[in-house]
Amino acid sequence: MDLIGTLLANWPRLLDGTAMTLKLTVTAALISVVITPLLALGRVHAGPVAGGLLRLYVSFVRGTPLLAQLFLVFYGSGQFRPFFQEWGLWGFIREPFNCCVLVLVMYTTAYQAEILRGGIQAVPRGEVEAAQAVGMTYRQILRRVIFPHAVRFAWPGLGNEMIILVKGSALASVVTVFDLMGRSRQIFLHSFDFAIYIWAAAIYLMITACIVLLWRLIELRLARHMHPSSPLPGASP
Amino acid sequence: MKTYLKTLLRGAALCASLSTASAESLKLATEAAYPPFNYVGTDGKIEGFDIDFGMELCKRIGADCEFVAQDWDGIIPGLLTKKYDLIVASMNITEPRKKQVAFSDPYYKTAMTHIVAKDSGMTEFSNETMKGKVIGAQTGSTQAEYVQAKYPDADIRLYPSQVELNLDMSNGRIDVMLGDLLPSIDFVKTEEGxxxxVAGPPIVDPAFVGEGAGIALRQEDTALRERVNKAIAEIRADGTFKKLNDKYFTIDIYTLQ
Incomplete structure (x- = not known):
């Protein structure tokens, strides 16, 4: 097996696939950052009807394979084309990239919302009461007390979700979006050179390693008040 | 549970065949996603022209045969790693494939065609007219080779199988798709299609279509290839081919006339 030769012959296509994998995951991750807190708050505070719907959404997404969801959204949406056209959504749904992002966002927010909900519910009650006692509005309490705590609690779990998101994007090629995995398969079909999958695995590993590192750095920063050995500049001894 | 039972049954069947150990047993691979040549019927069994033809072939060479379904893009690697012995899956005989596998003589003639929406009015197909259009083809197929070579400026989408491609064509997600002529004629007659x-003249360029559809074998199995070729010639000569042909098609697919 000639690993270097395989890489030299195929690097433009691998790079192209890697770019698509990153584009898919980064887009889905950014959108999920906006949606997850809303869903998590909904899970904590919503009434019986909205809460029930949210619960249904989460259990549907968590209880079905990502591949099934992708097929449902991609091929299923085509069956309702007149409906989508009427609502002006067909242009969006017609693009396979959008369908992939939509499914990845659905998938990851369902898990992330549950993780963040756990974080919100783990915030000590006393702290919320103290904030109320000094007269903060609910919005202020959310921003200054609940979310800083909740995100810190949920942070490692959210990191796992990011890694799962990267790997989940490898299904995109079944709906004609050629990500890293899809491109590798294509190269394999032409060359029958198995070494290409070793490179694909190595690239995935590099991407996830970067996420792990980034997550670790942010985690240290979030928990900087917990490390008295490295006091903040200007903090009193 | 069902697969577990199946494995058990298969094991039992294997024991039975070992104990009798008379006829040579061969495994045949097909895609089972390419109607009317090979597809999964309503009762879950693999059916179609390729299956009928393959079984007739086995009868002639005196082998016990079993068909297995295999995704298209892994069908050649599976043959090379001896998961099965023959591919009877309407595979076009092309030069790149000949580097990997050996082929029998063609057992029917093939051509490709463009398929468009009825109201599209498209009849001319060139890189200029296809510019910016969404064109679909199946991954790893001769059609995919064709669109990538002929329409570099089109938005090319590659699907895992023709079934999914057909579905998205009828969904209107793609403007033009390429398919083999016979299944395409069939497809546009269905409710989904x-x-x-079918638009434009059939594509018969041998650089893409090859010499027709052949049965693929491992290159070292030369004796088996001889027997297969002899059987194909017999099936054609004694009128059995016509019988199989007429079950599925209104034209003679051996000559495409």
Missing amino acids: ACCE
Whole structure:
């Protein structure tokens, strides 16, 4: 097996696939950052009807394979084309990239919302009461007390979700979006050179390693008040 | 549970065949996603022209045969790693494939065609007219080679199988798709394919279509290849081919006339 030769012959296509994998995951991750807190708050505070719907959404997404969801959204949406056209959504749904992002966002927010909900519910009650006692509005309490705590609690779990998101994007090629995995398969079909999958695995590993590192750095920063050995500049001894 | 039972049954069947150990047993691979040549019937069994033809072939060479379904893009690697012995899956005989596997003589003639939506009015197909259009083809197929070579400026989408491609054509997600002529003629007659029509002249360029559809074997199995070729010639000569042909098609697919 000639690993270097395989890489030299195929690097433009691998790079192209890697770019698509990153584009898919980064887009889905950014959108999920906006949606997850809303869903998590909904899970904590919503009434019986909205809460029930949210619960249904989460259990549907968590209880079905990502591949099934992708097929449902991609091929299923085509069956309702007149409906989508009427609502002006067909242009969006017609693009396979959008369908992939939509499914990845659905998938990851369902898990992330549950993780963040756990974080919100783990915030000590006393702290919320103290904030109320000094007269903060609910919005202020959310921003200054609940979310800083909740995100810190949920942070490692959210990191796992990011890694799962990267790997989940490898299904995109079944709906004609050629990500890293899809491109590798294509190269394999032409060359029958198995070494290409070793490179694909190595690239995935590099991407996830970067996420792990980034997550670790942010985690240290979030928990900087917990490390008295490295006091903040200007903090009193 | 069902697969577990199946494995048990298969094991039992294997024991039975070992104990009798008379006829040579061969495994045949097909895609089972390419009607009317090979597809999964309503009762879950693999059916179609390729299956009928393959079984007739086995009868002639005196082998016990079993068909297995295998995704298209892994079908050649599976043969090379001896998961099965023959590919009877309407595979076009092309030069790149000949580097990997050996082929029998063609058992029917093939051509490709464009399929478009009925209201599209498209009849001319060139890189200029296809510019910016969404064109679909199956991954790893001769059609995919063709669109990538002929329409570099089109938005090319590659699907895992023709079934999914057909579905998205009727969904209207793609403007043009390429398919083999015979299944395409069949497709536009179905309810799903009512959206669409076969357009332009058939594509018969041997650089893409090859010499027709052949049965693929491992290159070292030369004796088996001889027997297969002899059987194909017999099936054609004694009128059995016509019988199989007429079950599925209104034209003679051996000559495409």
